Amino acid sequence: MAEKNLEPIIKERRVFITGNEAVAWAGVAARADIMYGYPITPQNEIMHYWTRLAPKYGKGFLQTEDEISAGFATVGGVLAGKRAFTATSGPGNILMQDSMSMAEMMRIPTVMIITQRGGPSTATVIYSQQETTLTCFGGNGEGIRIVYSTASHQELFDYTIKAFNTAWKYRFPTFVLGDGYQSKMRESLTIYDPVERGIELVPAEPFLGKGGVAGLDRPPVHLRNTYNMEDELYEVVRELVDAYNAVAHEIVEYREMETEDAEILIVAHGIVSRAAEGAVARLRKDGYKVGSFRPITLRPFPAEQLRKCADRAEKMLVVESAEGQLKKLVTDAIYGSTTPIETLFRPGESITVEEIISAVKGL
Amino acid sequence: MAVLPPMPKLWYRETKPHKFCPGCGHPLVLKALAYAIEELGIEDRTIFGCDIGCSLLAWDFFNLDTVQTHHGRTTPVMVGIKRARPELICIAYMGDGGGYAIGSQHLVNAAVRNENIMVVLANNTVYAMTGGQMAPTTLPNQKTETTPYGRDPEKTGNPTLGPEMVAAITPDTAYVARGTVAKLGQLKSFFKKGLQRQIEGKGFSFIEVLSGCPTNWRTNAEETWNFLENEMTRYFKVGEFKVPGQVKEDKNE
Numbered sequence: 250m251a252e253k254n255l256e257p258i259i260k261e262r263r264v265f266i267t268g269n270e271a272v273a274w275a276g277v278a279a280r281a282d283i284m285y286g287y288p289i290t291p292q293n294e295i296m297h298y299w300t301r302l303a304p305k306y307g308k309g310f311l312q313t314e315d316e317i318s319a320g321f322a323t324v325g326g327v328l329a330g331k332r333a334f335t336a337t338s339g340p341g342n343i344l345m346q347d348s349m350s351m352a353e354m355m356r357i358p359t360v361m362i363i364t365q366r367g368g369p370s371t372a373t374v375i376y377s378q379q380e381t382t383l384t385c386f387g388g389n390g391e392g393i394r395i396v397y398s399t400a401s402h403q404e405l406f407d408y409t410i411k412a413f414n415t416a417w418k419y420r421f422p423t424f425v426l427g428d429g430y431q432s433k434m435r436e437s438l439t440i441y442d443p444v445e446r447g448i449e450l451v452p453a454e455p456f457l458g459k460g461g462v463a464g465l466d467r468p469p470v471h472l473r474n475t476y477n478m479e480d481e482l483y484e485v486v487r488e489l490v491d492a493y494n495a496v497a498h499e500i501v502e503y504r505e506m507e508t509e510d511a512e513i514l515i516v517a518h519g520i521v522s523r524a525a526e527g528a529v530a531r532l533r534k535d536g537y538k539v540g541s542f543r544p545i546t547l548r549p550f551p552a553e554q555l556r557k558c559a560d561r562a563e564k565m566l567v568v569e570s571a572e573g574q575l576k577k578l579v580t581d582a583i584y585g586s587t588t589p590i591e592t593l594f595r596p597g598e599s600i601t602v603e604e605i606i607s608a609v610k611g612l
Numbered sequence: 613m614a615v616l617p618p619m620p621k622l623w624y625r626e627t628k629p630h631k632f633c634p635g636c637g638h639p640l641v642l643k644a645l646a647y648a649i650e651e652l653g654i655e656d657r658t659i660f661g662c663d664i665g666c667s668l669l670a671w672d673f674f675n676l677d678t679v680q681t682h683h684g685r686t687t688p689v690m691v692g693i694k695r696a697r698p699e700l701i702c703i704a705y706m707g708d709g710g711g712y713a714i715g716s717q718h719l720v721n722a723a724v725r726n727e728n729i730m731v732v733l734a735n736n737t738v739y740a741m742t743g744g745q746m747a748p749t750t751l752p753n754q755k756t757e758t759t760p761y762g763r764d765p766e767k768t769g770n771p772t773l774g775p776e777m778v779a780a781i782t783p784d785t786a787y788v789a790r791g792t793v794a795k796l797g798q799l800k801s802f803f804k805k806g807l808q809r810q811i812e813g814k815g816f817s818f819i820e821v822l823s824g825c826p827t828n829w830r831t832n833a834e835e836t837w838n839f840l841e842n843e844m845t846r847y848f849k850v851g852e853f854k855v856p857g858q859v860k861e862d863k864n865e
Contacts, residue, residue, distance in 0.1 A: 314721035318688040325692020457677040464675025
């Protein structure tokens with residue numbers, strides 16, 4: 250899978266495309282080598298665009314028999330030393346947690362794009378923010394993973410590129426969280442070659458098949474995820490958690506708007522944060538001292554930063570298209586803060602600027 | 613059969629003696645596999661993947677880069693590796709539960725796609741690591757922890773005939789066989805033929821191996837070999853089921 254094309258891989262230009270197409274282009278821009286996927290709405294067009302782009306750029310694709318297989322094949326691609334990724338949604342996200350749990354345990358830098366659909370169960374193929382908990386903590390473990398929650402098509406492009414870098418730099422499974430609206434909607438963005446912009450691409454390297462004869466030229470690589478003794482496992486998990494916590498401050502990203510003097514602090518992530526910021530802009534014109542805080546990384550969570558804003562405010566309003574999945578992250582982050590929390594929950598349903606404005610006015 | 617030296621070079625000395633139970637069939641499978649790899653001279657590019665269940669104990673068994681996966685998921689991991697780096701020789705190792713129950717969709721679809729990997733499946737008729745429950749390959753009337761009065765095919769179906777199934781769904785270029793730890797020379801030759809397919813880039817190979825589990829069968833040495841050689845072979849025919857370029861099926865040896 251040698252690169253056929255010389256740089257720049259993508260000519261920098263403004264485009265008006267769907268989020269799924271933006272992700273496929275970002276995969277090319279990030280020098281992803283191979284995608285493994287299984288059809289599920291609203292993720293499908295990531296595969297559709299990838300399968301059209303891949304042959305032109307000497308990249309691979311495999312449509313597997315299910316999401317379990319797609320997730321584990323992605324693990325295999327990464328172990329082989331390639332920038333491998335997959336994308337899914339909803340019930341597929343559930344199935345992929347099997348492989349992502351293995352990636353957490355063995356620090357396998359997989360990249361996975363989640364286009365959230367409604368839940369629980371098959372629900373809708375449209376939109377939600379109900380895969381927040383699943384994407385952050387889906388395994389039978391401690392959530393040793395990185396989750397970027399994107400709010401625009403530009404961010405889908407930027408953070409998909411970034412996800413490969415973060416994954417391979419820190420060696421944790423990395424997720425880009427989007428949603429069905431972003432997937433299917435068209436929006437303007439600039440696509441570009443990160444190399445041309447001076448963004449360093451962290452190189453991939455093989456975990457297995459490192460060259461030479463194992464046992465003769467070098468010791469064999471033996472990777473496992475099973476342990477016999479509880480103290481043995483404790484050591485392993487302790488190391489994982491410590492390694493994660495040690496770099497969390499480098500990974501954390503967030504965005505604040507008008508929080509300095511805000512009496513009311515709106516907390517939202519993903520595209521709901523755009524409605525929150527729209528509401529802040531309009532409410533400020535009406536004289537309301539309101540601001541917004543948006544965690545861009547949900548794992549690790551910008552706890553310290555949120556806490557500072559929360560302590561300054563008189564009231565918080567957590568807004569999400571789920572029944573408190575973001576709020577759980579918020580309350581955990583700011584435990585001990587006495588600022589009261591109000592909520593606007595719309596599980597599986599969109600939230601408009603107007604709805605947030607009336608919620609703030611009703612506080 | 614020629615007298616084999618006690619330990620193949622490919623066995624990783626640091627982890628021997630191995631951790632399988634006394635009388636277990638796995639080390640015999642892994643011995644024949646090691647000799648096959650050595651004789652083909654592909655040690656420098658072979659990747660070994662093992663499943664969960666007793667096969668997981670093979671995670672540090674060889675002087676080979678090895679990855680232990682999840683239960684039933686070794687096939688897709690090896691498919692993922694092979695698709696990413698076709699120059700590597702990929703072997704997925706699993707038990708009957710991993711291949712025929714929890715991971716059966718992966719076996720079937722890898723076979724149908726003629727993935728250029730080799731799957732080796734040890735059939736000992738039980739879930740051994742978890743304490744001897746009924747497996748897809750448990751024989752009719754065989755007692756296990758979840759069929760304490762014997763497996764009733766009326767209620768739980770008949771034992772899975774894996775190589776027969778794989779032979780039916782693979783293209784003519786595939787290699788499919790059932791060996792036994794009672795015939796290591798033959799087993800090694802099956803492995804070599806399967807690996808040769810992969811070396812030539814011609815597609816999928818699948819080798820089931822009849823293997824003993826005295827711990828869960830609660831058998832002594834004589835009873836173990838009797839069950840393996842006489843009881844199991846009544847249902848599970850040893851031989852080649854699909855040999856590229858060969859029309860007739862050679863069912864014995």
